[in-house]
Amino acid sequence: MGLTKSEIFTPEQNELSSIAKVFGHPARVAILQHLFKIDSCICGDLVDEIGLAQPTISQHLKELKKIGLIKGNITGTSICYCIDKDNWSQMKTVLSVFLNQDINENNNCC
Amino acid sequence: MGLTKSEIFTPEQNELSSIAKVFGHPARVAILQHLFKIDSCICGDLVDEIGLAQPTISQHLKELKKIGLIKGNITGTSICYCIDKDNWSQMKTVLSVFLNQDINENNNCC
DNA sequence: AGTATTAATCGTAATATTGCAATATAATAA
DNA sequence: TTATTATATTGCAATATTACGATTAATACT
Numbered sequence: 001m002g003l004t005k006s007e008i009f010t011p012e013q014n015e016l017s018s019i020a021k022v023f024g025h026p027a028r029v030a031i032l033q034h035l036f037k038i039d040s041c042i043c044g045d046l047v048d049e050i051g052l053a054q055p056t057i058s059q060h061l062k063e064l065k066k067i068g069l070i071k072g073n074i075t076g077t078s079i080c081y082c083i084d085k086d087n088w089s090q091m092k093t094v095l096s097v098f099l100n101q102d103i104n105e106n107n108n109c110c
Numbered sequence: 111m112g113l114t115k116s117e118i119f120t121p122e123q124n125e126l127s128s129i130a131k132v133f134g135h136p137a138r139v140a141i142l143q144h145l146f147k148i149d150s151c152i153c154g155d156l157v158d159e160i161g162l163a164q165p166t167i168s169q170h171l172k173e174l175k176k177i178g179l180i181k182g183n184i185t186g187t188s189i190c191y192c193i194d195k196d197n198w199s200q201m202k203t204v205l206s207v208f209l210n211q212d213i214n215e216n217n218n219c220c
Numbered sequence: 221a222g223t224a225t226t227a228a229t230c231g232t233a234a235t236a237t238t239g240c241a242a243t244a245t246a247a248t249a250a
Numbered sequence: 251t252t253a254t255t256a257t258a259t260t261g262c263a264a265t266a267t268t269a270c271g272a273t274t275a276a277t278a279c280t
């Protein structure tokens with residue numbers, strides 16, 4: 001099948017896994033790290049920076065855009081990408097709730 | 111061709127994406143949430159709790175175990191799973207470094 | 221021994237993802 | 251207008267993931 005049964009999960013579970021899925025590829029992690037590091041917004045040199053073909057990078061950028069973590073700005077023939085700060089911090093909140101769950105200390109099996 | 115080029119990324123990028131990948135499916139999120147919530151370690155009732163077949167849950171548990179986020183304890187015919195606290199907090203540290211990166215404020219394109 | 225019970229594994233079908241060559245599109249430059 | 255440059259889209263091949271039926275393995279219960 002290969003088809004995730006999203007309908008049996010809560011909206012929270014689906015949202016969380018969608019976010020995590022985007023981080024689930026090293027190229028997208030690398031793109032985000034580069035956008036954080038660089039002092040001016042980056043355009044096509046992500047292709048040089050990371051060692052993947054232009055269509056591949058473009059595809060990864062599309063997924064990052066789709067989930068709202070980055071946004072692009074057209075300047076001439078190039079496009080300037082950067083982190084969407086508002087969405088980034090919103091995403092952090094969603095992830096934090098999940099990551100900082102308290103472990104029930106009554107657990108005694110292991 | 112369906113094969114991630116792990117060799118061109120840093121160990122950090124690969125580690126981070128591997129962790130995120132595991133969270134990238136709602137069933138695994140649901141399993142982890144259930145293990146957090148329940149007051150005694152859970153065994154096969156994850157199958158009832160989540161609406162997936164037993165082999166499917168077993169497969170997801172395997173991936174969670176592989177990355178070290180959960181561990182199992184055999185008691186009779188059943189297996190008791192729970193969060194691996196040490197690895198969980200270690201994973202949180204790795205993720206936090208990534209999530210809490212500072213955005214370079216010299217960014218001015220968007 | 222024979223029979224449940226529980227969970228892992230195997231095999232397989234359906235779908236998704238990754239990556240890239242080729243091509244298309246869009247904006248600028250000559 | 252004709253390049254040139256930068257990025258997106260299309261199409262496709264290779265591989266991965268998801269899901270589950272069937273089976274297996276291991277323990278517990280009669």
